[in-house]
Amino acid sequence: MTMTSTGPTVDPDQQALGEPWWLTVRSARRVLVMASTITSAKRLWDVAGLLHGDTRVQLEFTVPPSVFNGGTAQMLAARGVPVLPWERAAAQRFDLAVTTTFEHMDEVNAPVAVFSPGAGRDSIGRPGRGRDSLSAGMPVPAAVALGHERELTLLEQDCPEALPVADVVGDPCYDRITAGVGLRDRYRAALGLAPGHKMVVVTSTWHQNSLLGSAAEVVERLSRELRAGYRVALLMHPNIWAAHGSYQMRAWYGSWIARGVVLVPPEADWQPILAAADFVIGDHGAVTLYASALGVPVLLGSFPADDVEPEGAAAVLGRIAPRIVPDIPLAEQLERAAAEFDAAAMARVADLITSEPGGFARHARRLLYRLLGLGQPEAPAWLSPARPPARLDALRSAA
Incomplete structure (x- = not known):
């Protein structure tokens, strides 16, 4: 009796390239x-x-x-x-x-x-x-x-x-954040913010010269001083989570969490949370720079001026954004920042992020298909705005 194999025929050239032979498409x-x-x-x-x-x-x-x-x-x-x-x-x-x-x-x-x-x-x-x-x-x-x-x-x-x-090719985060500005109210509702709530987003890049590495007392003060009418969310660079672990974050900053500060987990989408902010307090990191495109006051909790490029966007932000100081109540500092906010100056910072606003999808897809040696699909390239986030309470429990 002759047995006939019903298994797939493997292309030797495909196998030599390491390509999976079992794929349907x-x-x-x-x-x-x-x-x-x-x-x-x-x-x-x-x-x-x-x-x-x-x-x-x-x-x-x-x-x-x-x-x-x-x-x-x-x-x-x-x-x-x-x-x-x-x-x-x-x-x-x-x-x-x-x-x-x-x-x-x-x-x-x-x-x-x-x-x-x-x-x-x-x-x-x-x-x-x-x-x-x-x-x-x-x-x-x-x-x-x-x-x-x-x-x-x-x-x-x-x-x-x-x-x-x-x-x-431009910047996808800038394009996605600016596309989501019109969805701000939707993002705030998804986060569970009441109409009267003021959302303070604190952002820290990684390394010892970051806000968390050099000025963690700013978050400590926020957790103690801002109560009724304020919600505080902390966006930490994923490298911080990767280096120390979520257990250590909770162990170190459990008192902040107990007072209502939301430590946004690293896998969460930070963009709609940033877009929902009334105030952003940050450092020289990229997320603080992206906040310059939102049209809200940006304050600096720390800023290592000697560690940023003198003509870069961070340096320009460092010259115009107010610093958090230790001897004035934080609510008063936020109110002053709002009263003195210069939207045009902040927009000039945002202009240094990308010279192709709204163009990343179009330019990056062109680049990819050129490198692949393929013609582009007929449908236009686009980036969708960020999806509505989870409620702050859910993010708080997930961290």
């Missing part, structure tokens, strides 16, 4: 999304979204090694993403890889497009500025996607060999 191109941290994963989610709906493109996600990658694979899995182990990803061939860092760029078998992870001059690492830098001897990526035209001049100064592959 065989796409023309494979794109590797290198999400090394939660911050990177959120940024690249917008990039990957520009390829949605095109069955010619198979998206695959991996989490490269990083001291800050804790929780990244879990966040992707919660969104239905099967995560390809890094060792397998590095052993396979892809038609394109997208990332927000130069680290591990030379370890993948694919042309690499590097997108900036946030706002400001230092969003793309520069030579000699740490592990995210494009250092001597490292291959130049296939593309470097920038947010603002002025960054081309900076790139020419710092890394001229990358200038021919640089492309100004």
Whole structure:
């Protein structure tokens, strides 16, 4: 009796490339999304979204090694993403890889497009500025996607060999935040804010010169001084959560939580929470810069002036935003900031984030399809506004 196999026929060329033979839809191109941290994963989610709906493109996600990658694979899995182990990803061939860092760029078998992870001059690492830098001897990526035209001049100064592959595409967070300004009331209702509530959003980047690292007493004061009529939410950079863990955050800041401060968990979408703010208190980090596009007062709880680029957006913000001071009640400082708020000056800060406002989807999709060697879909590229957030009480219990 002759047995006939009913299993799939494996294409030897496909198998040699490491392509999964078991897939039902065989796409023309494979794109590797290198999400090394939660911050990177959120940024690249917008990039990957520009390829949605095109069955010619198979998206695959991996989490490269990083001291800050804790929780990244879990966040992707919660969104239905099967995560390809890094060792397998590095052993396979892809038609394109997208990332927000130069680290591990030379370890993948694919042309690499590097997108900036946030706002400001230092969003793309520069030579000699740490592990995210494009250092001597490292291959130049296939593309470097920038947010603002002025960054081309900076790139020419710092890394001229990358200038021919640089492309100004704009900033997805800026576009999504500004698109959501009209949804502010909807976001506030979703958060559970009453009409009379004043929402104070505190934002801290990571490292010891951040607000949380150098001026945590600001949040302590907010938790004690702002009670009736105020709600306080703390947006901490995901690297803080990854480095210390949610247990330690609750252990250190349990008294803040008990007084009503909401420690927004790292996997939550911070953009609609920021858009719901009446006041933002921050530092030199990207989220504070994005707040400049909201048309609300921005105050600085800390600001390491010596650690920011003198002509960058953060430096401009540092010159116009009022500082939190220790000897005046915080409610009084917030009221003064509102009374003296200069919307035009703050808008000039926002102008330094992107020179292509509203254009990220269009420009970034053009770049991606050029690198893939495919024609773009007929439907226009777009970024949807952020979805309404969970209630503050739910976010508070999730942290």
